[in-house]
Amino acid sequence: MNRNDIIDLLRIDNRNEIEELFSQARKAREKEFGNKIFMYGFVYFSTWCRNDCNFCYYRKSNEIDRYRKEPEEIISIAENLAGSGVHLLDLTMGEDLTYHRDNFDLLYDIVRRIKENTGLPVMLSPGLIEDRDIARFAELGVEWYALYQETHNRELYAKLRLNQDYDQRMHGKLYAKETGMLIEEGILAGVGESLGDIADSILEMGRIGASQMRVMSFVPQDGIPMESVRKPDPLLEEKIIAILRLMYPWVLIPASLDIDGIKGLEDRLNAGANVITSIIPPKTGLAGVAQNSMDVDEGGRTVEEASHILKTMGLQPATVLDYRECLARLNGRCN
């Protein structure tokens, strides 16, 4: 599909045509992955950040309660998640200067111990870090580096990610890919982008060779400059998921529990997503990214709850071995 084809698909509003789009996306997923779905545990271990992104609840100017989890607690949460049956551990932080100041020695040690203790693949989402730090994590065997542009329209980017250089951020993920890591790229829907911008992002995610492609609807939260922007029609996110699946059948596409909690899972899977992200253990004081508390302490974001929904949809959780095989295929494509 070229840019115009993508825009045409994003424009469809006839329910039958939308259903047909989703049905084709599901077929493409089934051909590539069967009925197996992957699940990622999410450990948002520090909500401190030096940046001021306009769309983010954790921007440094927002006066909110923040936390930085102690290493032992991070490791224990990761072990618990591993025991609950997730296939990967997503370790995420804001751009917390505490970790930057010691050249990431502390985080390096935490990640090393998590890898040793759980044996699971790890995705690192630390924000933009130096090439030398990326290279160290790659050497440690960290499988993924996640770093989202959120849009590939440079003008809009400058409004969203204040005072952050577009090219430096893009360089970070391309460098991670050079070191042999898989990369995740992501966009936000509903932040002032046009359909053409979305089409450009979809093409760009393919061009840079992202192995996981994420779209999340913007969620307005208290205290941010975009507080009064309306949450977009959920169909937009679902259509983008379906188009990504049709264009890049082999990639991993998240159905994030961060936007609508567990009740939003079925629609995203129906649109062709194949990874349930943001599984968070209840009562650990951990937050989500797009929505800081949605369904977390209610226990809605667990492997058990997600597996129940998969069963009703004729899908099933993959095994860790399935996930390892998938990573090997993705690596084979990248190298």
Ligand code: SF4
């Ligand atoms: S999006 Fe990330 S980098 Fe931007 S303010 Fe939020 S936590 Fe910081």
